[in-house]
Each structure stands twice: as structure tokens, then as C-alpha cells.
Amino acid sequence: MRATLTHAIEDYLKIIYDLSVIDAWVSTSQIAKALEVKPASVTGMIQKLAAVTPPLVEYRKHYGVILTPEGERVALEIIRHHRLLETFLHETLGFDWDAVHAEADRLEHVISEEFEERIAQVLGDPTHDPHGDPIPDRDLQMPVHATTCLSELRVGQQARIERVRNDNCELLRYLSERGLLPGVEISILDYSPFDDNLYLQVQGRPESIVLGPRITGQIFVELK
Amino acid sequence: MRATLTHAIEDYLKIIYDLSVIDAWVSTSQIAKALEVKPASVTGMIQKLAAVTPPLVEYRKHYGVILTPEGERVALEIIRHHRLLETFLHETLGFDWDAVHAEADRLEHVISEEFEERIAQVLGDPTHDPHGDPIPDRDLQMPVHATTCLSELRVGQQARIERVRNDNCELLRYLSERGLLPGVEISILDYSPFDDNLYLQVQGRPESIVLGPRITGQIFVELK
DNA sequence: AAAATAATTTAGGATAAGCTAAATATTATT
């Protein structure tokens, strides 16, 4: 079934996005703590988010979730709402510093695209909210074509790297040293079900690269 | 048990208030039609509204409901939110006249008292919304609804449009395209008793406008 | 590598607000 984006779902996606700054894979208990609900409730919800069409998260039992491109698109939309609202409440309506957050948290789920555009215009298309957080811009939403993550690929498949969703400098250096950058074409050599490691090769390079499950879930690719 | 004011409850109270303009006692089916839910659902909800502490409606089986003072207080609070929001969306954010209603319908349940006060202040404590409906004031006094509606006028009479009591976007656009807005002066050209249509003209415009009986009962005017 | 601890999932309920179908009350027509 196609997803109806309830407030609760939007809250989950937003929190998952926020938590995935450190590690794109986010655990049940992290989400539970952030949303102030019980872990069992989180399990129920993320199973739903993964089952919906198109899936909003990828879910691995006892491990965690990662946003799909579609999930991230929705998360960014809500975050744009939130940060524009905070800015608007503070700048235009004169709300205090500490009051804007709670108000924006309720309004973000309810405003239309027209409302969003009009306050953006009134504010002169700001790039940062009053806390200094960046406001995703209107069309920074994900590319339209369907992408999968590396961990979904089978041995023998070929793909082109689309993007790497991670802030971790070390990881990014590790990848770039091996030529694993957006745009590059790769093929899957082998997969170890024991430790979930993926062996792959960059087109035109001799050596094989091993990637663990934590990383393969963060690299999005376009199938060939 | 003490009432938790959900969005649904607020919608019921608001609609009951609106419907009680004609008769303070409002029937199940009137509410069902206005809210676009089934009569059985209305019965369930109004039984709850009557059972809560303090009761929000008085309920008589097979007869209808009437708002209690507490129910009316809540209804007026929501209506104040709604009408302030409509005014704000139109005046401050530049929304079209006919687009404000849908947006306000969602926002009204979600804004804080602080938000309410700040937009009221920005607008200079307005007494009427862009449709001409009175905005209940901060201490929630009853607005006075004593005006005549268009359908009561005779051929040759002149009047000033006071307010249009309707949610239908298409209708509102239809009216605004013809310059039929609150504040505008009109005169009645003709009336057809066969189909109950009213022919009228906006002061300073050449063309005549035809309105059916469904509409003329919803446009309130002040006689000249 | 076994036991202890922690995290996660499953199973089974609770509540809010909607629905349909059947039962009952009210009102209108003959």
C-alpha cells in the first residue's frame, strides 16, 4: 500500500534523519528515546515504514533502520517546514528564542506548500534558521530516478554510485582512496552472508574492496 | 473524565456553533452532512461530548444537541483562531481570498495562544475576517449575527455586502471574480420566482450576476 | 564459551474516530 503521511510518520522520519548525522543506521532505542515512546512502539512503526510503497526506510531486524531516498525526501520536506517556521515565528512574529521550537513542531505537519513558499518569500529565502541550522532549499529534494543502496545488490550486478550519505570523514577518505566516488561504476564480486561483507570492484581498477554492512547501507547506487 | 480537546472534538463544536445560527438545537444529520461523516459516527461523538466533564453539549436522544456554555467557549476560541488566521493569511501572507479557508481549517487546531495573540497584534486586533465574518474578541464574547441575507431583498433594493458564510472555494472564487466581496455595494435587478434566481449588479460594474437560492441565503448584507 | 546484561521484537490490549448493517424511533401519508 501507498503511504499516507500521518504526523506520526513524519515525526519518525524527521527524527531518523536527525539521528543519522552520526551513523546513517539508527537504532530502535535511539528513536524511542528521542520521540519519548517505548521501544516496542518504535519497532511497530519502523516495520510499517519499511513495508509501505515506496519504502521510507530500510529495516534490518535487531540492527536498525536507514532512510531510503524517498524517506529522506520526506524528512527534508518536514525539516524545511520546521526551520522556515522557526525563522518566521522569530523574525516576523517576534516569538522568543526558546518558544519557536515547540510551535514549529506542531505547525510543520500542517502547513501547505503555498504557506511554505509564502513565508520563504516574506523572509527572503533564508538559508539558515535562528539556531543557525541550514534550511534545505526548495528543490534540494532527492533526485527523481529510483536508487537502491549497495547492500541490496547481488553478486555479478553492476551499478553506478549515486551518492554517499554520511558525514564521517574517515569513511569518506577510505572510500575516495579506493576511487569509490559518485559517478563511478562498480560491480559486485562476492558477498559473505556470515559477516555481511560485500566484495566489489571499481571499473578499470584491479583491486577488490571489502565493505561492511554499516557502510553498504549508506551508499546509494543506480542499477545498470 | 475531563475532556482532551482533540481536533475532531474541536471540529464538532465549531460546526455545531455554526449550525446553531438558525436553531440552537442541531440534529445528528445536519452535523453529519456538514462534517462529511456518517450519522452513526456523529451519534458516537456527541454522546462523548455530552459525557465528558464538564459537558460540552447537552444531548437529547432522537432530537439533537445544544452547546453548553463550556462548549460554546471552546467553539468561539476555535472560531477566533480560524478567522484571525484567515485574515492573517490574506493580509500578511498574500493568500487569495478563496484559499484561506482550507489552510485555516488545519492551522486553527494547532496554533498556541501566543501565536493567536501575535497575529492579532500584527493585524491590529481586527474585528472582521476577509469574508466579513466577525472575529470573537479575546475574552470570547458572542459575536452578534444580526444581518439580513441576500435572499430577503426585493427588486430595486440596494445593500452593502457584509459577509459570505461559505467554505466552498469555487463559489468564493466565482464571487470574487465578479467583484462580489464584503464591503461592495449592490443593487437587486430582478428576481425569478420560478427558479428562485436573483439577478443583481455590483455598483460601478456593467454586468449583471445571477445567483441561485443556495447562495443567496449565505450572503449577508446591510441594507442601504 | 557460558552466564549475565542489554536491546529488540512479539503478542496482546487500549483508545480515538471513523465505517456498515441492523434495530428502533419519529414523522408524514394515506
Add this chain to the structure above:
DNA sequence: AATAATATTTAGCTTATCCTAAATTATTTT
């Protein structure tokens, strides 16, 4: 006053999102 037509209510289901308690899986300590 009996019947027909309407309106309303009851009973029982559905979906969304939460909960608790018990079962399971993962991780850490010894």
C-alpha cells in the same frame, strides 16, 4: 390509526498509534 418513509441509535469492525509483559537476540563480562 396503520403504514411508509426518514432519522437516529446500537452493535460490531477497522485502522492508527500507543502501551505492557514476555520472549528472543545481541553484546559484554568473567
